[in-house]
Amino acid sequence: MRDSVFFLGKGGVGKTTLSSALALALARHGKRVLVASLDPAHNLGDSLKVKLNGEPKNVEKNLDALEVNLAWWVDKYLEESREQLKLNYSYNMTLNLDSFFGILKYSPGTEEYAVLWAIEDIHSRLAPSYDFVVFDTPPTALSLRFLSMPAISGLWVAELTKLRERILKDRQTIVRLDPDSPVAKGTVDKSDDKVYGKLGSIRTRLAALEVLFSKHSFMNIVVNPDQLSMYEALRIKDELERLSIPLSALCLNKHGVSEATYELPAELRHLPQFTYSFSRDGIFTRDDLVSIGIEPLMNYVLSERKTTR
Numbered sequence: 001m002r003d004s005v006f007f008l009g010k011g012g013v014g015k016t017t018l019s020s021a022l023a024l025a026l027a028r029h030g031k032r033v034l035v036a037s038l039d040p041a042h043n044l045g046d047s048l049k050v051k052l053n054g055e056p057k058n059v060e061k062n063l064d065a066l067e068v069n070l071a072w073w074v075d076k077y078l079e080e081s082r083e084q085l086k087l088n089y090s091y092n093m094t095l096n097l098d099s100f101f102g103i104l105k106y107s108p109g110t111e112e113y114a115v116l117w118a119i120e121d122i123h124s125r126l127a128p129s130y131d132f133v134v135f136d137t138p139p140t141a142l143s144l145r146f147l148s149m150p151a152i153s154g155l156w157v158a159e160l161t162k163l164r165e166r167i168l169k170d171r172q173t174i175v176r177l178d179p180d181s182p183v184a185k186g187t188v189d190k191s192d193d194k195v196y197g198k199l200g201s202i203r204t205r206l207a208a209l210e211v212l213f214s215k216h217s218f219m220n221i222v223v224n225p226d227q228l229s230m231y232e233a234l235r236i237k238d239e240l241e242r243l244s245i246p247l248s249a250l251c252l253n254k255h256g257v258s259e260a261t262y263e264l265p266a267e268l269r270h271l272p273q274f275t276y277s278f279s280r281d282g283i284f285t286r287d288d289l290v291s292i293g294i295e296p297l298m299n300y301v302l303s304e305r306k307t308t309r
């Protein structure tokens, strides 16, 4: 069942606009919808004309919205990692954890993990109360990093699990040879090894996110009638293919905004295509959003959801 919707594309192509419009249209059609912004530079609230925070806020009948507080998720992720480290390596507390975590906060990977765990939270805690969750995504680079995180981290965790198994096996051998060895004080069995257990639970969480992205999400690419947004769409397509995440639709937004010629890349032409005209009067109200012509995409999302149920 595909019930999460993502809009991906270059900055400014209309991801927030189309996320808001689709969420509003689905809600007005009678579906219960949550629209969630994952963009560190939020403007979903501006688009919907409601002040938002990290928890769902009612926008209108059937529609709630939130803007994920990424700074909060980064701190939570670091705090959990710190606790975990303290728990498992209490003998090694001479290590200066504070300066280590001070650096980790700005390390590559931290922000995408924060996005990932925020999506997991929305998926497990909030999504069951809704028919659809529409995600308004950040610029391509961060989006591709969090989408690839489950697969990449999954490989790491699998390797670490093997390593841990080997350590436990070696410990068992040592204890067998010398039952009085200090090693006997530590765990030798997988079932009571905290590290092994933790690796297993991370693997399960990452696998669930991989399934969410590849099997339960509509992935829409948004482009404008210009070459740069098309190139970016091709990069997104290649990357998602590598991750075995299927693309659902291509949204050509701001059609008619300029006379410049452009060509839809052949690699994107097989996708169901939805076109939205450039609105010269601008988009100001929620009614403006709905009248952008979102119904065909809404009907497609509704019909696809039925067939994959």
Ligand SMILES: Nc1ncnc2c1ncn2[C@@H]1O[C@H](COP(=O)(O)OP(=O)(O)O)[C@@H](O)[C@H]1O
Binding pocket: 009, 010, 011, 012, 013, 014, 015, 016, 017, 018, 043, 253, 254, 255, 276, 277, 278, 279, 280, 282, 283, 292
């Ligand atoms: N079809 C459209 N017609 C007119 N203006 C549009 C249209 N789609 C988007 N816009 C405007 O373009 C700007 C960028 O859109 P936005 O949805 O914020 O892009 P993104 O989220 O991809 O960065 C906004 O000012 C928005 O109102």
Ligand SMILES: [Mg+2]
Binding pocket: 015, 016, 017, 039, 043, 136, 137
């Ligand atoms: Mg946006």
